[in-house]
Amino acid sequence: MTATAPHQPDVAAALAAVRRVRPLVHCITNDVVMNSTANALLALGASPVMAHAPEEAAGIAAGAAALVVNLGTPTRWRAEAMRLATAAARAGGIPWVMDPVGVGSSPWRHDLARELAGARPTVIRGNAREILSLAWGETDGAGVDSEAGVSEAAREAARALAQEQGCVVAVTGFVDFVSDGERELHVHNGHPLMARVTGTGCMLGAVLAACLGAGAPPFDAAVAALVLFGLAGERAGAGDVGPGTFQVRLFDALAALGPDDLARDARIAP
Template identity: 60%
Template sequence: MPAHDSPGSSLAAVRDARPLVHNITNHVVMNTTANALLALGASPVMAHAPDEVEELAAMAGALVINIGTLDQPWIAAMRLAALAVGRAGRPWVLDPVGAGATGLRTRTALGLLALGPSLLRGNASEILALAGEAGDLPRGVDSTVGSEAAAEAATALARRAGCVVAVTGAVDLVTDGSRALRIANGHPMMTRVTGTGCTASALAGAFLAALPDPLAAAAHALAMLGLAGERAAGGEVGPGLFQTRLLDELYRLGPAELDEGARIS
C-alpha cells in the first residue's frame, strides 16, 4: 500500500522516515512545536540565523516558515531558507500568522508565497487576507470567521499560487485548486492553548517530508493533530493538562487508531 493511501499508512511512513524538519518559527511556540514533532516521531531543528539557514534548509526533509514574531533579520532568513529549499527540491510550509492584521505581516506573507511553498496553512481570516477578499481581518492572530467562509478564496489562491492551501478551523479545508478534502477532527479545547495552529503547520512539514502528495500530507497531518486533541480532551481537563496530554497523544496514537478515528471527506 503506498504511504499516502490512508492517514495511518502516512503516519507509519513519517515514523519510518523520521524526517528532519527545519523550523523558522515564532518565539511563542518554539518549544511547543519542537516537542510535538518529537512526539510524532520526526526530528526538529529550530534555527533562524541567516548565516546557517541555507545549509539547514538544503539538508532538511522539509522547511516550515511561521511569521508569528517578525523582524527584518528573520524575514531575510526566511527568504534565504525558502530559496535554498526550493533549489534542493524539498517541500516547505508557509504559516502566515496574522496576515491581514498589519502591513508588515501581509507583505511578508505575500513575498514568501511568491517563492513557491508546497503548502500554505492558515486560518480563514489569514487566507482571505492573502486572497484579497474583503473579509473580517484577524483578531490578533485568531480567525474571526470559519474555514468554510474561505473555501472559494482558498481554491482560487491554490490555483494562483500553485500550492496546496489548508484552512484550519472547526472543520479544516484542504485544497489544491481542483481537489478538496474536509477534516472534521478536533476539539474546542484546542483553541484554549497557544500554538495549536503552529503545531498543525509543523506536523504538516513532517508529513510533507515523507509523502509524495501535498494534499494528502496536509489532510493526514491535520487529522492526526485533531484526533490527538480529541483524545487529550477526554475527562476533566483544563488548558494546562490538555497541552501536556496533547503531546502524549501525538506520541501514543498509532496508524490503526488514526485510520479508525480520522474523519476526512
C-alpha cells in the same frame, strides 16, 4: 467551479512513514511556540531543528527533509532567514510549509507573506481569516487568533490561492478544509480546547511539514496532518480537562497515536 472528488488519502501510511523516516524538519517559527513545536515533532517521531540566523538558514534548509516558515513573530533578520531558507528549499526540491500567522495584522507582515508565497510553498496552512487576508489582500489589524469557521468565502479564497501559487491550501477551523484548486476535502477531527491553547495551529504546521518530509504527496500530507493532529486533540481533551492539562496530554497523544488509530477514527468528507 465544481471541485473534483479526490481519492481518499492514506492517512495511516503518512503517520507510518513519519515514524519510519524520522524526517528532519527545519522550523523558522515564532518565539511564542518554539519549544512546543519542537516537542510536538519529537512526540510524533520527527526530528526538529530551530535555526533562525540568516547566516545558516539556507544551508540547514538544504539539508532538511522539509521546512516550515511561520510568520508569528517576524523581524527584519528573521524575514531574511525566511527568504534564504525558502529559496534553498525551492532550489533543492525540498517541500515547505508556509504558516502566515496574523498575516492581516500589519501591511509589512502582509507584504512579507505575499513575497514568501511567491517562492512557491508546497502547502499553505492558516485559519480562515489568514487565508482570506493572504488571498484577497485584506489587512484588518486583528491579532493572530481566529474563531471564524471555514465559510464559503474562505473556501473560495483557498481555491484561488491554491491555483495562483500552484500549491495545496489547508484552512483550519471548526471543520478543516483542504484544496489544491481542483480537489478538496473536509476534515472533521479536532477538539474545542485546541482553540484555547496558544500555538496549536503552529504545531500543526510543523506536523504537516513532517508528513511532507516523510514522502507523503502534498494533498495527502495536509489531510493526514489535520486528521492526526485533530485526533490527538480529541484524545487530549477527553474527560474533565482544562487548557493546561490539555497541552501536556496533547504531546502524549501525538506519541501514542498509531496508524491503525488514524485508519479507524479519521473523519474525512467531501
